[in-house]
Amino acid sequence: MKKNEGIFNKKYSKAFFIVLLLLAIYLFPTFFQGGYVLHLLIVVFTYIIIASALNLVVGYMGYISFGHAAFYGIGAYFSSLAMIKLGISFWLALLLSFVLNFIVGLALGYFPLSLRVKGPYFAIVTSAYSFIVYSILLNLDITRGPMGLVGIPRPDPLFGIDFFTREGYYYLTATVSIICFVIIWRFATSRFGRALKAIREDEDVAESIGIKSNYNKIMCFAISGAFTGVAGSLYAHYQTILAPDMFKIAESTDMILMVVVGGMGNLIGPILGAGVINILPEVLRPLAEYRQIIYSFVLIIVMLYYRGGIYGFIRKMYKKI
Amino acid sequence: MFLQQIINGLIIGSSYVLIASGLTLIFGILDVVNLAHGEFYMLGGLVSYFLFTSLGLNFWMALILAMIIVGILGILVEKLIFKKIRFEPHLISMIVSSGLSLFLIGAAELIFGARPRSFRTGMADTSIKVLGVNINIQRILVLICAAILMYILYMIIEKTKFGKAMRACSQDLNTACLMGINIDMVFSLTLGIGCAMAAAAGGLMAPIFFVNPSMGMVPFLKAFTVVIMGGLGNVYGTIAAGLMLGVIESLGSAYISTAYKDAISFVILILILLFKPTGLFGRG
Numbered sequence: 001m002k003k004n005e006g007i008f009n010k011k012y013s014k015a016f017f018i019v020l021l022l023l024a025i026y027l028f029p030t031f032f033q034g035g036y037v038l039h040l041l042i043v044v045f046t047y048i049i050i051a052s053a054l055n056l057v058v059g060y061m062g063y064i065s066f067g068h069a070a071f072y073g074i075g076a077y078f079s080s081l082a083m084i085k086l087g088i089s090f091w092l093a094l095l096l097s098f099v100l101n102f103i104v105g106l107a108l109g110y111f112p113l114s115l116r117v118k119g120p121y122f123a124i125v126t127s128a129y130s131f132i133v134y135s136i137l138l139n140l141d142i143t144r145g146p147m148g149l150v151g152i153p154r155p156d157p158l159f160g161i162d163f164f165t166r167e168g169y170y171y172l173t174a175t176v177s178i179i180c181f182v183i184i185w186r187f188a189t190s191r192f193g194r195a196l197k198a199i200r201e202d203e204d205v206a207e208s209i210g211i212k213s214n215y216n217k218i219m220c221f222a223i224s225g226a227f228t229g230v231a232g233s234l235y236a237h238y239q240t241i242l243a244p245d246m247f248k249i250a251e252s253t254d255m256i257l258m259v260v261v262g263g264m265g266n267l268i269g270p271i272l273g274a275g276v277i278n279i280l281p282e283v284l285r286p287l288a289e290y291r292q293i294i295y296s297f298v299l300i301i302v303m304l305y306y307r308g309g310i311y312g313f314i315r316k317m318y319k320k321i
Numbered sequence: 322m323f324l325q326q327i328i329n330g331l332i333i334g335s336s337y338v339l340i341a342s343g344l345t346l347i348f349g350i351l352d353v354v355n356l357a358h359g360e361f362y363m364l365g366g367l368v369s370y371f372l373f374t375s376l377g378l379n380f381w382m383a384l385i386l387a388m389i390i391v392g393i394l395g396i397l398v399e400k401l402i403f404k405k406i407r408f409e410p411h412l413i414s415m416i417v418s419s420g421l422s423l424f425l426i427g428a429a430e431l432i433f434g435a436r437p438r439s440f441r442t443g444m445a446d447t448s449i450k451v452l453g454v455n456i457n458i459q460r461i462l463v464l465i466c467a468a469i470l471m472y473i474l475y476m477i478i479e480k481t482k483f484g485k486a487m488r489a490c491s492q493d494l495n496t497a498c499l500m501g502i503n504i505d506m507v508f509s510l511t512l513g514i515g516c517a518m519a520a521a522a523g524g525l526m527a528p529i530f531f532v533n534p535s536m537g538m539v540p541f542l543k544a545f546t547v548v549i550m551g552g553l554g555n556v557y558g559t560i561a562a563g564l565m566l567g568v569i570e571s572l573g574s575a576y577i578s579t580a581y582k583d584a585i586s587f588v589i590l591i592l593i594l595l596f597k598p599t600g601l602f603g604r605g
Contacts, residue, residue: 062412063412064412064415064416111591111595112591112594112595115594115595115598117594117595117598118411119354119410119411119412119415120354120356120411120415121549121594121598123354123356123415124542124545124590125590125591125594127542128542128587128590128591131542131583131584131587132584132587132588135583135584249538253419253423256416256419257420260416289431290427290431291427292423292424292426292427292430293424293427293428293431295423296420296421296422296423296424296427297420297424299416299417299419299420299423300402300417300420300421300424303406303413303416303417303420304402304405304406304417
């Protein structure tokens with residue numbers, strides 16, 4: 001029947017596209033030998049995790065969080081210190097980073113969210129979190145303050161891949177990123193995701209139809225923080241050095257930028273945003289000192305005129321065609 | 322020693338009051354969350370520094386001129402940016418104003434350079450002794466000027482026709498429109514006044530600390546704390562809260578620890594938001 005054929009075609013082409021994408025991602029290093037491009041991609045994949053996670057809070061739940069730099073920093077420092085001081089394996093450290101940041105997210109989110117701290121107040125409270133974590137990282141002995149950590153180890157070889165090379169770490173980052181993305185995708189398209197959207201639209205009405213807003217909000221914040229922490233760990237082990245300066249509030253603002261410019265409330269937007277925000281400075285090398293001005297200007301224009309971000313813009317164009 | 326800390330606290334507190342009063346006016350009347358408010362404080366400091374050192378204007382002229390310039394900038398910002406997102410949810414104005422904040426910081430870095438400068442006015446070299454406590458002239462001026470400016474603000478709000486319009490807008494916007502009040506003008510001027518107050522704080526504090534493009538970020542968070550403590554839109558509460566926060570911070574940094582001084586304010590902010598979000602003194 002015609003209807004069946006239609007469904008068959010759609011499913012087939014979707015799977016085909018995904019396989020093509022995966023092939024492109026994994027075969028990329030064998031065709032392009034540029035170390036610099038790989039570096040960029042590693043950074044982009046890391047930020048895809050963060051942007052997607054933050055999108056859950058900003059795009060789906062409708063709350064602005066400037067606190068994700070805190071999770072990023074906690075994740076980075078925790079897994080580094082855990083590997084250096086406790087000698088545990090990379091994979092365990094990564095997992096523990098997820099769990100720790102989840103718990104931190106629960107703790108940090110519990111009070112503001114259950115007491116209905118919203119909108120600007122929530123933004124300020126979360127930026128206070130970023131600031132407090134930054135202060136702690138700067139002043140604690142174990143993190144060596146402004147000097148930071150050096151010699152953060154890479155994971156031991158797995159399946160014959162050497163993670164001490166850029167190529168190897170690229171495969172690692174891409175894989176973890178894809179896994180995280182899929183998990184977030186599953187969350188976003190589930191009942192949980194729809195509950196978040198309902199909370200975003202009107203929290204009281206959502207409550208009245210039986211959505212436990214406190215539970216969902218705190219869960220969302222915690223999950224978002226957990227994934228951001230994992231990204232932080234990935235990043236730390238890539239750079240092998242860390243300094244508290246990477247985790248100031250400005251970092252949180254960059255993350256918000258990625259989500260907003262890429263397109264909030266959908267799954268492709270953050271990917272576009274992460275890509276654009278990280279690749280553009282390289283493309284615009286000659287204009288490097290104008291980076292901040294250009295970015296903030298773009299942010300303002302996007303919010304005033306192109307609310308849906310790059311993704312929204314592309315969709316509009318596509319419809320016109 | 323204790324008295325010294327209190328006086329220092331009052332001085333810092335009065336700068337918070339200036340910034341916070343602008344913020345609370347803007348939030349109370351325009352219902353806009355202006356995350357860029359700290360940057361107007363910074364611009365006030367930077368512009369008055371520039372006018373003082375490059376053009377050789379005397380400190381007072383530089384300060385007043387800086388206030389006017391930043392005030393006009395505020396009006397422009399309202400007309401070009403905030404007007405387009407009027408009545409939209411707070412999320413939107415937050416994102417836009419954080420973009421504006423980054424833009425202003427970046428622009429300041431380009432024009433003035435990111436390097437902190439010190440603003441020597443010569444007044445910092447004289448001190449007077451009051452009640453056995455040494456006070457620097459430059460510092461006590463902050464307190465005096467803040468008091469004068471707040472008094473002027475009080476006169477504007479309570480005694481002028483424009484102030485009446487402002488109060489009407491904060492009470493009921495629709496009715497204010499029906500009564501023939503020009504909302505555009507009220508909004509623009511309110512943002513202008515708010516920014517001018519912040520600029521004044523920046524200009525007054527600039528000689529005490531260093532002047533650099535990121536100097537507005539931490540004072541902004543403190544001012545926001547003050548706004549919440551005092552009650553949104555409540556200018557009088559803001560005055561009390563600002564002074565209180567300044568003193569608490571000063572005592573805290575002396576008796577607890579200086580490293581975590583700024584964190585004290587944020588802890589207070591979190592506590593207030595959790596337990597008394599309408600502020601210690603209720604809304605305005």
